[in-house]
Amino acid sequence: MFRNLKAYLEALEARGELRRVPVPVDAELEIAEIADRMVKKGGPALLFERVRGKDFPVAIGLFGTRDRTAFALGVRDLDELAERVQTLLALEPGKGGLSALLKLLPKLGDLRGFFPKRVRRAPVQEVVHRGEAVDLTRLPVLKTWPLDGGPFFTLPLVITKDPETGELNLGMYRMQLLDQKSTAMHWQLHKVGRKHYEKARRMGRRLEVAVAFGGDPVLTYAATAPLPPLPGVSEFHLAGFLRRAPIELARGVTVDLPVPAEAEFVLEGYVDPQEPLVEEGPFGDHTGFYTPVDLYPRFHVTALTHRQSAVYPATLVGPPPMEDAYLIEASERLFLPAARLVLPEVEDYHMPPEGVAHNWVNLRIRKEYPGQAYKAAMGLLGLGQMMFAKVVLVTEGRVRPGFAALLEALPHLLPGRDTLFVRGPMDVLDHSSRSFAYGGKLILDATRKLPEEGGEAPFTPRAHPDLPQDPEVQAQRQYPGLWLVALRKERPHQAWEVAERLLTAPQSEGIRLLLLADWDTGLEPHTFLWVLLNNIDPERDGRVLRGASGPVLVLDGTRKLPEEGFHRVWPEKAVMSPEVKARVDARWAEYGL
Template sequence: MAFPDLHSFMALLEARGELLRVSTPVSSDLEITEIADRLVKAGGPAVLFENVRLMDGSQSAFPVVIGLMGTRERTALALGVSDLDELARRVRALIDLKGSGGVGGLLSNLPKLRDAVHLLPRRVRTGAVQEVIWRGDEVDLTRLPVLKCWPLDGGPFVTLPLVITKDPETGERNMGMYRMQIMGKTVTGMHWQRHKTGTRHLEKARQLGQRLEVAVALGGDPALIYAATAPLPPIPGLDEFALAGYLRGQRYPVIKGVTVDLDVPANAEIVLEGYVDPQEDWAVEGPFGDHTGFYTLPELYPRFHVTAVTMRREAVYPATIVGRPPMEDAYLIEASERLFLPAAQLVLPEITDYHLPPVGVAHNLVVVSIKKSFPGHAYKVANGLFGLGQMMFAKVIVVIDDDLAVTDMAAVWRRVAELARPGRDTLISRGPMDVLDHSSRAWSFGGKLIIDATRKRPEELGSALSSREAQVESGVGESAFTPHAESELPTFEGVKAQVQTPEGYWFVALNKTWPHQAQALAEQFTAHPAAAGVRHLLIADDRTDVHNSDDVWWTILNNTDPERDVKVLGKVLVWDGTPKLPGEGFVRPWPPKIEMSADVVSRVEALWHVYPLPQRWRT
């Protein structure tokens, strides 16, 4: 199903009970975030806030819609599929073109090639997004209900922007989703990270002595909003408009900007037009409560100067929030995961499935299942994945056999404990990291970890054992580990809580106050009789709930550089997920976890029945 614009999608959601209207005055300063965070974590509906107070206390002329793709089902609906797995089936059908069989074989491709025709966008002369135009002194971004999402944020941030640029030399078009901090009436930051296409376009403009024209669309068909987040491979002619067109089965309507030579979505709600000057000094941007669940600290980024704002009459401002998982972006990540599975299987056909669980915030953890055929097969696949596009940012890759569902994380971690012997079946390497990774040894460069949790062949065990002996040596069939009660576990300075799990994991929350404190704890704990049978010791900060495995893994994966922080002590793999101190050679500031202000939490709690919103989504 194609949606002419965001309003038609919202109307469908409202008819299905998946969008609620809130007419009670609500502030764009933190309050909307607190409400939206509760709803997405409870699987609640999208919300249209009809009466939004701006940062200065005045009322906005624009309503705010948030959480449009805040569940798996709404994301599938937005993309026109019955379920997200259908994305993989459609792409597999498209790329499975037959090149043999004579004329009959070629003719069998025609229906698929007709689908490919829809990849090209369609230029139109008029569009709703240019019904209202602000120019010159009319341009004032502070009139938009841009959210301040988290207490330590450097200001309000546009969180759902579709940022459009083109290569100054080739005309190659790109659309990406890069957060934008409001820095004035006509200026924002432009968070183009070093690996992003926008950065490459800006560098070319600098070399040519030109400004780089930029357009930022807000809203449009939800398929296009998704497409801006998708890690598209570098295929000529394939861009985000093309992906949205393919998903919709029709060419996407675009219109020329009024002050920039760029195509913009004709059915968007709002478009910001302007430029980035590569000769201009960069501005301090941030902090920002990011999708990692931690703040990214202030850094220098380019400035975007707005020359015009166009919009439809009765425009709605669309937004999202990111933070501690699960958030709305988890479902967009899952959509990309499904969409690009067939492409990964073209390169690595032994892959049966893969998953980027929410605790890994997209790049920290990949679970991949394979049809194993030979010794070392798991490492072949993992290293291959590290070389595929944005998979280069993966920090930890866990490889399992294809008899286990990659989405069953409890079963995956149980299989890791059973079949992955620390040291023998773990491999440390290094490579590029996401620039938002605060724990890496250097900015955007750090360690990686491969865990081979497949059943081992005799050659992988170092001796020619029988198949049954190999299974026993690998851990299959061993008696379950019996965890100790917390009162039976050793004590150590700074330990606030600890628990052992039946799978052989030991979770510890440590209030770290001196360098190498976690290392000293690990040496003491792994030498203690309570460590017998333990396979993994995970040491997290003291704000981690050791009784919540997702909270533990989220903290550990964010706070570790595997080369520095993951070590084998005896038979135990130790993960040091504590903040690193200057005395340990870590010179960058360590960011805090995102938490909402207590007064905002209390205010939303008190007003929940006034908004009004159903009680079942209150917590």
């Protein structure tokens, strides 16, 4: 446990996991490019001590590796999170009499700190700016990608209260800086903050909002966690459970909301549902693509409070791997025991970074009867934010990293028989779904097949050294059982025409999965899979075609055209500009990194 952000930074520095950058840097793009390079190579967290034109330093990369995330959450390894939750779920106070009750006592220590603690004095309120004194532009809010609509707050802990029940919610929703006293509030369709907003709108009243930055990094994690709706339980309780000490909360100076006493900054204010929505975006999001301009509520800031020597925490999202991958893994581990309670056959699951959370879930089960893979996958799709999962790969072996898991699955996966397309809710950030927040999903049953399921289909995966030449194929590569193809798309349905030609070649023998993407994707497997998973609506873009040795599952991960039934804007990848890259290259020695 860390009392606050500065305690965490000091601990990271003592471990050699924090580097200070003493020279002036820009909040617009420069910090993001430096941070991206560091997280991609598993480097340390960074503290930018001098940000041009701003009043505060910036800390970034706080969760930049798996080990650092575990350290931030107070565990030796992220798997320990599952162990702690499993211990709690084993509590059975109604069974076994006095002896059983005595056995529970050591476990009850895990609940120490579960309930927040109210305090009167808060370090985050050492400096208070109200009304006209509020100036958000003095904060080092980062612009992280060239086409972003402006600077965005990327680690905000957004606090609201249900207008009807009074239940608190702590969530993380990006906020675009609009002017000195207001931001956009990115409350997506399925988020709890959006539900509070809609209730306030129906009741004809404003919704008070407080936004904190910093504090114990456990609290920052808790704001990202997909906590199921439990009466009387908020993310403050989850943070207290994880840190084994209560989160200290003080009353806001202009809002009737609790704020984390040990935070670095707090923005207080309101959202008025009667006001017109404001344009927000574009934004280079965690998908690695830009989300387009859309309409969201305006957050009016009535007070800005902060510590005397505050540090502004930020993160960077974009093409994987990014540090959000480790926060996602923490949630995997934390909620695994609860998933097992509902789905007893589940042994483990993993969301590979290539899937940027919801696009790909590897699920390992203990199989006992026919059809169980589909039962488990559909059950998983019914659990909270798992409803957004796009591709679910079900296996019985170890849960392996993404690409390796796919190769190991192919001998047990007969396309057509062992593939199932369904439809359901999609993340609103998914740009490829057939319509907004609704699209296709794909379940891949790579478990051993029982006689009732048709038994195992003999198959020897192959990769051929010499591949067929096709005038529309820019690059291609085979792995045992899998074929990656990049093409320059110029007309509707071109990918299917290319796929059908390639599958008539002898080199399609021993192939069960053919994946197609645009020419600029490259053939590095992890990047290829990241782009493809972002670019498919599985039901629309998946077909089973015939190859030299049997059925082949083909997925079209190219950009979709209006003639193919896609009428929204197809987004660009989040890519840093050459000018910023060159500037960072030239200054790298100055940074001392």
